[in-house]
Structure formats: structure tokens, C-alpha cells
Amino acid sequence: MTERRIYLDNAATTRTDPRVVAAMEPYFTETYGNANSLHAEGRAAHKALEDARARVASAINASRPDEVLFTSGGTESDNSALIGLATAGGRTSGHIVVSAFEHHAVLEPAEWLGKHGFDVTLLKPRPNGVVHADDLKDVLRDDTIMVSVMHGNNELGTVQPIAELATAARERGALFHTDAAQTLGKVEFDVAALGVDAASFSGHKIYGPKGTGVLFLKKGLRFAPYLMGGGQEFRKRSGTQNVPGAQGFATALEIMAAEREAETIRLTALRDRFEAAVVGRLENTYVNGTDAPRMPHLTSLIVKGVEGESMLLHLDAKGIAVSTGSACSSGSLQASHVLMAIDCPQEIAHGSLRVSLGRWTTEADIDCLVDALIPIVERLRAMSPVYEKMFGASGA
Amino acid sequence: MTERRIYLDNAATTRTDPRVVAAMEPYFTETYGNANSLHAEGRAAHKALEDARARVASAINASRPDEVLFTSGGTESDNSALIGLATAGGRTSGHIVVSAFEHHAVLEPAEWLGKHGFDVTLLKPRPNGVVHADDLKDVLRDDTIMVSVMHGNNELGTVQPIAELATAARERGALFHTDAAQTLGKVEFDVAALGVDAASFSGHKIYGPKGTGVLFLKKGLRFAPYLMGGGQEFRKRSGTQNVPGAQGFATALEIMAAEREAETIRLTALRDRFEAAVVGRLENTYVNGTDAPRMPHLTSLIVKGVEGESMLLHLDAKGIAVSTGSACSSGSLQASHVLMAIDCPQEIAHGSLRVSLGRWTTEADIDCLVDALIPIVERLRAMSPVYEKMFGASGA
Amino acid sequence: MLYSDKVMDHFGNPHNVGVIEDADGVGEVGNPVCGDMMKITIKVSDDHLDDIKFQTLGCGAAIATSSVITDMARGLSLEDAVKITKAEIAQELDGLPPAKMHCSVLAADGLRAAVDDYLVKNGREPISGGPELVEDDEHGR
Amino acid sequence: MLYSDKVMDHFGNPHNVGVIEDADGVGEVGNPVCGDMMKITIKVSDDHLDDIKFQTLGCGAAIATSSVITDMARGLSLEDAVKITKAEIAQELDGLPPAKMHCSVLAADGLRAAVDDYLVKNGREPISGGPELVEDDEHGR
Ligand SMILES: Cc1ncc(COP(=O)(O)O)c(C=O)c1O
């Protein structure tokens, strides 16, 4: 890729910040010990690991460092939280609520639990892309053991009222987990203020290294470790710890925190500029979740009468990277389960485009995107056999 | 650590080779895309990932690249192999054989299976540290679904006759998994020649990055993914792929393969030099597994009448890093389960010392170790209340 | 999931896009709910495809398979045109990702529908034998 | 699992190592099967510990707790010496890893055994009340 590219798929993954790479470097070849070894090399690695843990704990306002468990990513954190909390102490039944627009890393373990004795309720978000606490209260039961609702939705960018949802769960004696892979560092995340029992994070969404994640797990909860073995991470997550990864995660998170206020303002302005331009210039186009709290960097666009992948590929040919639906569901025929969950009609859900800005996005990038997107949409609509019939009435 | 250190704990973890770090570097900040994205950044990441996969597949002689699944380490590979193969297709019962001196990353999932409907047999190795095929045949049953025996034992260094064991399993219709975290790159590992169905590897044992691993899984086997979510790795292991990690793993493995023959000769000579010197100069001292096939770089020493941790700490103070028992069991009161499995008497099992040589170990390092170890043992024995009584008869 | 260069060529610069205004046969297949819609218009003379154009709403593969089938079918006899299989279309494009094989079915079906439309309009028997069967295992996942 | 600097000091240069040849009391505790063995010899005059020495086979914590208890006990009355608790020993060492707390029990038990041995040898009642109870949750894992 020598041509100039515009990367607007930061919700799928981010470029590792060179400052993060630099922070990891010493832990590959200098402080390379096993954090569980007793000798000096091991103690130095242990110190680096615990330093990273304390920094992460402080960034999310955990009450103690050992509430922070290092994992291999958002997926492992989600799987471990769901299955580890549900099956702790040999439990084999109970009611679990997860929202219908969770990432598959939550939905699939929930489905697994559903097949292994637990009763799982999928809670629908409202059409604005938000899970409402009243709706949660309606489905909570005396035997509800756990609720999992994501903080920021990865396709829509909408932010859920976690504090309210967690309170509702707690009042009925249920644990509350949130997948905060998308919001970490972008929206304030304070485990104490939010009142969550567990939360999942992923390093590669915050300009940190791929293959790193964190599971916040409140002290004193019963928990069945998901990865089993040597008993690392306070016997809650086995496997030799990835010390450079932990240091990289902590550094990435600290940079996010330090720059968050300024970035929020900058990215919100860029996003609004994009949305105003594209909705102003393209008929039959709207943005999801505009009347809901949203993350500053993500636009979920519905362009009626075109198919998302076609827009994506044409933009890519013009040097611009965006996505449609969630990255992982590319290759599946169904419209995104997220858009289905907010009752987006199937025939327009295929026209979704996710634009997610990042640390290096400029105003010029946004203008380029708008200028590229409009003729692409016009061309695709012109070659559609049904555009005029289905959407022509509304103008052009 | 500015003083000169001698690192002889390469079985616990290795220093990441600077060549491996260099190989990873472009994938942090240049080719940083999500391998599942359709755009150019995604396709470049995908290409890098598939390139790494093909190189690993070729190094272990897999018949197709998609038999190589990238994981977060040896622990995840072991957990996934055991539980994923046993519970595939919703299976909830069957007989499983694992050797009694497996790593906890195998023993714990086996125990989990034992609590969830499966019948688990722990197969004892012989006192020389080797699992004998005849002993396996004795415990195989018509309902045996899976056998897991490690290739190289991490405490003893002994190498198991995997081809024979796998044949015995296959003849009774059972799948065969081997944990080859310790042997990969050190002893030839050819999945076709060995006839295994699954094998676990870990990056940080081969001068590769921590937090990386591989699960070899023969094509066509039923398998229940352990990490569930976006469906990456051919729907067998979810989670955004760690592209720099995969490239690092592949590079580390290729270096191991390229240098293996010369390193085997060099390390065997160093190891033999160490063993001859220490057994020659210290009474009541012997090496485990000397009449068995062993990995070239690992000595499992039993020093009677002293306690391993004390030796370790004194050596550490002299700048030398070794281990006692397995790294993870430090902090547990029980003598190592590995030494118990080969019927090492408990009162001498506490005197175990593991010395594991590596890529940068020199003859001078070995001589230093011997010169440091002997007075340490003498001093510890002198302050023991029972040494004379228990072992004094044999000389001094 | 990666597309071949050939798919990307056809997608980026599709051949024979449009509608033949005085078409002899029209085939419309697909379903907006699935995200894929295709319309093929043909000009027939002497039972051969003289001209063929398409319109498609769909993913990269849907557009590329539409484009390539118009190239493959132009000039063929009606009989030969309806025999074009999804496998041939995919092969002509240097392969398709497994999850996208259904798109080549859509293209083949569109062409058959247009040919049948022409035949029926002219009081003859349809010859395509209906849509090609799709095996389950080619449906992605 | 990390040892404090104080533990490492006592481990590296343990105080009062050895055996008092004409000891007034001898305490031997531990079990080679567990890997920890300790022998304490004491010299008593006027019901005070005049001299105290130890021999220990065991881990870093076993040696450090042995060393520190000899410092703590020297000069104490027998009555005060047997009151030294595992918690006090651990505190004197700036703490011990949870998995190693049992080692401080070993040291305290060794001292009690030596005092009791002295008393019994001199026809008096043992005063230690036997080994200190170890709660389960301090046993690592
Ligand atoms: C909301 C959400 N949860 C979980 C994940 C999975 O995280 P990872 O890719 O680190 O496994 C992602 C990203 O893919 C995500 O967006």
C-alpha cells in the first residue's frame, strides 16, 4: 500500500500507536522473564505485569489491581465473563439476559449456556439503538443470575445507560456484565460509578496490540476460570502472561485517557461534518441512533437502495477503508443481527455503511470520503433494477 | 538488571529473538488491518496471516494450512483441544486417557471433563519419565474417545514415543492429542509422521512472542470451538487475529527449524558437560530420565537433602536463573506432580532443580553454574538438621 | 474472504450494464430482503442471444457474476445459454468465496428467467427447467 | 510470589545457624515429606533464653522465619518466647506470601517444642499449649 489511504474502520481495529509499540519493546528482549518465575528475570517481569495491572485498574477506577485480569482479547473476556460467572460453583441453571444486539463473542456463549441448562432471554434494544432499563426490568426474574448488555454498540455507535441497567439487575440480585470493547477510552468508563460486576475490553480497539484484552472482575465474585492450567492471574486465567502485551494495553489506555476530552470534541465535529454532508447531499439516506447517546467517532449510515459491500469495495478502490455491518459478519448472507434487532427493514439494512474515525483522521479525509461516496451511490443506484420503483417517489 | 545474568530457565520462557521482534514490527503500525475486513488494509493483514499460517503448516508438515489455528498460547491450545474434541457434536460422555505428568493446561480441562460426564484415566509414566505404549494399550477401552500425552515433559525433559502412542490410540478408534509446547523446534515434529490428530504449541517457548500459540487440528475432525464469537480461524477459534503475533510465531519457528540440527549438537554437549560436572562433584545427586530419550537442552536434577527453592534463590543471588519443579507450581506446598508421577520419593522430590539451556547459553555459563551450585548445596546441607542422618551414610 | 482479481475487474467495470428498451425477454430474480436483485434483458434473433444487458442490486459477487454471465451468454443459442451453470460462472471469475457461491446461482437464474420469458411470450415451452438447485453446504457458514 | 527484602536478607545471611552442643532444650518439627524440617536448640538461664540456634531444611521462607525467630526470641523469658505468633514473625519480615505463611508456623512451633523440651526435662509442665493452629485459608491455593 504505497498510495495514500484513508482508514475509517477504527471500530474493526486500530493501528497500534507507535508510542505503544515503543512501550512494549523492552519486554520482548530485555525484561523477557516469565512473571511466575522466582528469579530476578521473573521478578522483573512480574513487576512490569503488576505495574500494567495497576495502571489499568486506576484508569477504570477498579478498587483493587487484582480486579483486572489480562486476557487474549475482547472475545476471551466475553466468553470468560459469561460462562465463568454463570457456571461458577458448579451452577447448571438460572436465567440470563443478554441484549439482542451484543457482539457474537457474547451471543455465542449465551447460546452455549442456553444449551447447557440455562434459560436465556434476548432483550431487544429500542429502534433508536438503545437498551432501555424499563425493558430490562420487564424481563428480570427472581431466578435471573446475570445480565449482559454492551456499553457501546459496535455497529450503531449507540451508548447504553449502563449505570441504570446495572442498578436494575442488582435490585433483582443479578450480576451485571458489560462488553465495553468499543467504548473503552472513548467514553468515560468508571467501574465504580457504573456499578458493574464484570466488563470486557480489547487492546486492538484502542491503538493497542492485537491479542490483548482485559476482564474486569469485581473482587469476591464466584468465578469458574475459562482458561485452565497453571493458575496465573490469581487463579482466574491460566497461561503465561503476555507482559509486553499488558504493558502495551496499559500504555494504550493511558494515552486514550489523556487525550479523551480533546479527541471527543475533535471526532464529534468530524463525525457531524460527515453526517451533515452525506445526508444533505444524498437522498434516501439516514444515520442510525441520532437521538441516542453515541460514541463520538462512529457513524452508522443507511443508504437505501444500495448494497453495503458494493459501496465498501468502490470506496476501497478509491483508497478509503470503511465497513458494512460488523467486520466478522462479512461473508454471511443475513442482514446484520444488530440492524434486525432495532427493526431496520431487511431491504434497507443491506445498505448499511459503518464509518469509524480515529486518532489520525483529518477533516480532509472526511471531505474525501463524502466526495467519493456520492458518485458511488449514484452509480450503484443507477444500476439497480429496483431503485426507482422502491425509492424513486421520494425525489431525486 | 545491569549485572551480567545467566538465564538458564528457557523451559519457563525464552527471550524473544530480536529477529522475531523485527519480523513483527511492520504489523503493528503499517499492516495493521483486521484480517477479516474486506478493504485493502484487511486484505493485507489477511495475506500476512495466511502467510504465517502456511509457514507454520509447512514447518510441522501439516497437509493443509487450515489445519493450523492461531491461539493465545499453549494453555488455550490445550484447553481447546481437550474440551473441543471431547464435547464436539454435543457429546457428553466417553473415556479419555491423559498421562499423569501432563501440564496443568491439560490436566485441568481433563478434570473438568471428568466432572462433566466423561470418564478420565490418568496414565502413569514409567519411573524413567516415559509413557510406554504398552501401558497405554492396557487402559484403552472400546469407548475411549481421546488420548492426550505430551511430547516433551516440561520438568523432566523426557520425550514420549508419540508415533507409537498415537498408533495405539488410533487402533482403538480414539483421537490423539499431544502437547508439544516444550519440544516444538527442538525435537523434530512432523504431524504426518507422528500421526497425531491435534497438537498444542506455544510461541514464547521458541523465542517467539508471549501470548501466541498454535493448535494443529487435523482437517475433518468434529470440533466444538472453545473461544466463541466472530467465527475467525475457519470458525474454529474466534477473536480478532493477532497478525504480528502470527508472523512472530512463524518466524520464530522457522529460525528454530533452520538452527535445530546445530543447536541440538551444541546444547546436548553443554547439557552433558553440566550433568557430568555436577554429578561428579556433588554426592547424592542424580539426573532424571537419563536412560530415556530427552530434549537436548533440559536437565532435571535431584539434589538430595536440600530444598529446590533455596538453591534457586541462592543461584539467583549469584546471577543465575534456574527453576525448581514447574514454574507454575511455585507457591504450592506439594512436591511436583510430575516427580510424584514417576515415583520420586517425596523427601527428595523437594530437591529438584531444572536447568534449561537456550540459544544464548555458553560453555562459560555452564561452568559458572557448576561453580556456583556446589558451595550452595554444601552450605544448605550443612544447615540441614537431617542431612547427615538421612544421607550421610553414602559418603562425603 | 477474498475476491479474485477477475471478480474485482468485473465489479469495478461491469460489462453490459443497463436495460434493453425493446427487449424480447426479461428475467427478474432475487429478493430485496436478501439484498440481491437482478434484472436481465435480452434481444433474440434466430434463437440466439443477440444482445444482453443487466441491472443488479447486490454485493461485489452479485455484480461481477451478472457482468460475466452477460459476456458468456452473448451470441450463444438459447439452449446453450440456459445450460450455463453456477460452477462455470465461478470458474470464469477464477473462483468465488464459498459464502458467495449463491450469487453465481442468481446470475444463472436471471438468464434462464429471461430466456423462458422470451419463449413463453412467443408461445413456446420454457426450456430452463427452473432455477438451479443450490446445495446447502454452499451457503456460507 | 515475591519475598520482601527482609526475607531475602535473612535467607541470604541467616542469623544463629547451628546447633548448641550442650543445649538445655531441643525442638524438632516438620517432616521431610513436606520438604520442611527445623531443629532449634536453646540455652536457658533464669527461665530466659540465653542462646538459641537453628538448623533448617526448607524453602526461602522456612530459612528466613527460622532466622528471624532466633533474633526475636533471644533474651526473652520462656513465657514470652512461646507467645510469639506466626503473624508476628511474618510482620517482622515485612510480610510473607500467603502460600508461605505455614513456614512462620513451623518456626514458632520449633521454638515452642524446644521450650517444652527444656521444661519437661527439668520436671516441669510444658507451657506452649501445643502447636499453633493453622487456618485452612492460609494454605496457599
Ligand atoms: C463489542 C465488541 N465485543 C467484542 C469484540 C471482540 O474483541 P476481540 O477481537 O479483541 O476478540 C469486538 C471486536 O471485534 C467488539 O466490537
Ligand SMILES: Cc1ncc(COP(=O)(O)O)c(C=O)c1O
Ligand atoms: C508442556 C507445556 N504445556 C503448556 C504450557 C502452557 O503454555 P502457555 O504458557 O503458552 O499458555 C507450558 C508452559 O507453560 C508447557 O510447558
